[in-house]
Amino acid sequence: MEMYQNPGKRAYHMAEKIFPICRSIMGKGVRKTLHILDDYISQSEGIHFNIYEVPSDTSVFDWIIPKEWVIREAYIDDESGNRIIDMKNNNLHVLGYSGSIDKWVDLAELKEHIFTQPEQPEAIPYVTSYYKEQYGFCMSQEQLDTLPDGKYHMYIDSEFIDGNLTYAEINLAGKSDEAVLITSYICHPSMANNECSGPALLAELVRYVNKMKNRHYTYIFVLNPETIGSLTYLQQKYQYLKEHLAVGAVLSCVGDDRGYSLIHTRYADTLADKSLANILSNRKGFHEYSFLERGSDERQYNAPGIDLPVVGFCRTKYGEYSEYHTSADDMGMISHAGFQGSFEVMTEWLNALEHNHKYKIKILGEPQLGKRGLYPNISRRGGYEEVAAIKDFIAYADGSNDLIDLSDIIGVPVKELINIAKKLEEEGLLDKCDC
Amino acid sequence: MEMYQNPGKRAYHMAEKIFPICRSIMGKGVRKTLHILDDYISQSEGIHFNIYEVPSDTSVFDWIIPKEWVIREAYIDDESGNRIIDMKNNNLHVLGYSGSIDKWVDLAELKEHIFTQPEQPEAIPYVTSYYKEQYGFCMSQEQLDTLPDGKYHMYIDSEFIDGNLTYAEINLAGKSDEAVLITSYICHPSMANNECSGPALLAELVRYVNKMKNRHYTYIFVLNPETIGSLTYLQQKYQYLKEHLAVGAVLSCVGDDRGYSLIHTRYADTLADKSLANILSNRKGFHEYSFLERGSDERQYNAPGIDLPVVGFCRTKYGEYSEYHTSADDMGMISHAGFQGSFEVMTEWLNALEHNHKYKIKILGEPQLGKRGLYPNISRRGGYEEVAAIKDFIAYADGSNDLIDLSDIIGVPVKELINIAKKLEEEGLLDKCDC
């Protein structure tokens, strides 16, 4: 993928590469996915994920890590020997964590073990049953409707073994031990936006951050299975995170190009909320969701007592697009442009955070901009006049506002304010004032 | 009335019973009304009102308790001996606290002593003059318009005697000496909604609270004449109330079935405001009024320096319905359903208060609801999914929110949250956290 200059394009091809793997919350699929991502990052950046394995039956907070699910084969044949469905064709055909079965049944009994999604009749739904043993298949409603009466052979060859929950972390130290967390999850099989996109974008962000010069923050990148994985990670690290985490984001459904979504923390009052909302407020199709509409690992990071400033970031939010959790969430759902938009939001956000100082103008009264060549250069850039932006920046650079606040107050993008702050600092007009 | 199961029906019949009594701020009518209410409560519950009598000429804050008004007869005859109006037919025909008169006058002079309500031409208005002696009659504008020129005999036989202002209190102790006050007034003659309804509903609430098991709060029920009566009560009790009162409500116009009204305290910032607004927000036709639109005894409870957390509760607010303060506010204004709605609001409110703890989830990370049978039972109840409500409850049960806050935040009625809290406490997941 090094042939592509465009990070969005590279992320798309990474998603394509990990799309076919049969992942679940634990097991071979997870490890294979992490291996591909690690290869890519280590070849480009010379750094590796730290891989952690936590055994089955370990208690994590209120939960217990289950057995690993080994799935070998799953299909249904009719009495003429026609193969009705086969997980070789689509990983979604087997219920996640399904037990084994080898039984001839009539159509009525078969239907008791088939999951469909009637409102999306062409799509195979994605269904799992991690914590209660049962067996089952998933197929499209349309296909189910064509099945004639008769005998059917349900065959699933699976096993539950003592194994490990796997998660991966990369820690890129900055000048400060204040940390930024970027996380996504690697437990979904063969759905493109949800969730090959999150890990693929995360890999590009690792590359981007690794190249950031003089970065202030320490960056932590985490990939784990959703829910049980983030709980496992948090059980081991939450004290550290409570001491050091400045902001974090869960990446999910970041490859489509329909809109932009922010899922807020519990009270929408953290730097993560304020800063990412600021960046996204300049994007078309931006939608803010309250924590009541949470759904991914932001649930754990924001649970009472954990209380970490971690928001959710999506293009179209999980659950808000019809292809979600079905076979229709395929590679056609995502695009170079979709990823590129996400990449640009995330990197603009990280840059805003890196420069998010409180500023204070050093002199009393308005400075004379003219003698510094800052006044007459009235040029329209990005729809605002730079000179007006400079004056407004100065007017509110009173030591109480950080760069995000300034952007919110004066209505100029942070990336423009970074340049203005630099010019004013060079002129000796501005103090950083983070005390 | 014990024959009726429905509290709304019982309250309606109590209102019917006290409707005909000629009440004023002091005197026989007040005592007779309290006697009927006391009989009813004592027969059902075995408890009595404490009746207080405070003499005429006693100073209460800025006021002086007036004489008792004894009214014996009031009528107007024409020169042919026809009786034009007679208070035997309607108590409203005589000006409240009218002095005596026995005089033949012409129509012009008669009109100087007649009050009508031209915008409600069929109705007899309710008019009083407690603190300035004058005499007068009230009749419908329609009737006044039919009177021909001629001589008329104005006859009122009344007297002002040294007497007492009467008020009544029932105190039902709870485990705590934190108190809830429910109050209404008993000085209005022969108008149904305003104000036979308040005392009638209060009687049902006394019965309800008396049967509440393990109640936390101490409940205080007070009936007094409006304004001068609540001032008298407050002069004697406000120091106690300032120490102990958690919330209170003035009941007025609680028997019609048109809407629901809350009159807020001075800054709408007390537990009384928050909790009753929460309960009423689920009712159709709910209207919130600021303290600027106050009118009944909430005026005294919220006066500067008194500062008690007492809201006003009405169905249709006094002054907001055309029958208000006229003979058209008759038994047709009120109904079983009207009272029943008020009763349900009030008892739902009291239950919410009784359970209004701050809750804190005891474990870190989301609890595993599935293993406790709380997860798969997805059933639509009252328009929300219980499982979503449980998860949202847990998400915000961080020790900072009481049950009313939780209901306001997650949009689920308090009565549902009481059940959820109970289930979670039984599972050992939840701490009360009122420290």
Added chain:
Amino acid sequence: MEMYQNPGKRAYHMAEKIFPICRSIMGKGVRKTLHILDDYISQSEGIHFNIYEVPSDTSVFDWIIPKEWVIREAYIDDESGNRIIDMKNNNLHVLGYSGSIDKWVDLAELKEHIFTQPEQPEAIPYVTSYYKEQYGFCMSQEQLDTLPDGKYHMYIDSEFIDGNLTYAEINLAGKSDEAVLITSYICHPSMANNECSGPALLAELVRYVNKMKNRHYTYIFVLNPETIGSLTYLQQKYQYLKEHLAVGAVLSCVGDDRGYSLIHTRYADTLADKSLANILSNRKGFHEYSFLERGSDERQYNAPGIDLPVVGFCRTKYGEYSEYHTSADDMGMISHAGFQGSFEVMTEWLNALEHNHKYKIKILGEPQLGKRGLYPNISRRGGYEEVAAIKDFIAYADGSNDLIDLSDIIGVPVKELINIAKKLEEEGLLDKCDC
């Protein structure tokens, strides 16, 4: 002007008197203007401005006071000897602070030194270049378009001399050393609303305040050239102002009759913002502007570190009317009624400030208004019922609200509340409570 009773009329005629003077930020025009204003005030009130002269090349914060500009003559002739423009006809024809020139040029070169305002083709624009030396003329676009090819004689006779920046202050002591600042500027030539109106209104306010009996505040009136003048004033006085200033206002464009405008301070959170917004909220055509839309000397008073509670007050805000900064801002822009409206707003504001105590009702419970003759006098005045206003005043006179707050809460103009407070104080019902 003493012949006019109406302050608006007097202000209009003062504006007319100073309109023709060729003012710039420093020099003869400024002094002549101040002389006229001082004459007027001293004749009427027997008091004088203190005039301060600060030399060229003095540093004021980030700026340096420039030389004085002496302008003697400025015209353009064509080759036939016709005078195309001449500053004798309109002061705006010469670029402010233009250098000298005496040169025959062709039309193309002439145009390089001509400023027009194409979107107002009939008007001569007002252009200055205080801090960068250049020469130039201003004329209407329409006139420029008529000029044929040919030779033109540009002639400007000007000089820059060591001189002084002039500003003027009147200080009217009150009982307290808490101060109110009223300021405007005197550097604009021959434009009526912007800015002959501000100094003219200020003169009437000096007269008004000088006659205020027992005034609480000390009033400071300042006239200076915009920007460099307010910076000069602030450099000398800002420590004093930071200790004593309660509120202030910059007057600009106060002579037209189109609307009313308030330019807020940086966070719109000072007494100046709250009080003037309250007064203006009762005016038709009131428009509130955030500090982002600042433009006059409020820029300096609100600069970070200066942080003085000074708002801007206009009828139509500078920059919001098409005649702004052109020859079309002539005496037809302003009117007696325009000034009178400004005068009434300002004096109502000053009176509100003078009476802006926190009040606390002295008795518990509602006072009995009837016995004090305050209850039955229900008369409609100014669209509210006085008795309702009295009751609402009492309800919120709890010691936490000042008169402006009370007006905001109960929706009754401050000037009415001043009367109510007086009545209640006379009845012994009210305490001032400013501790």
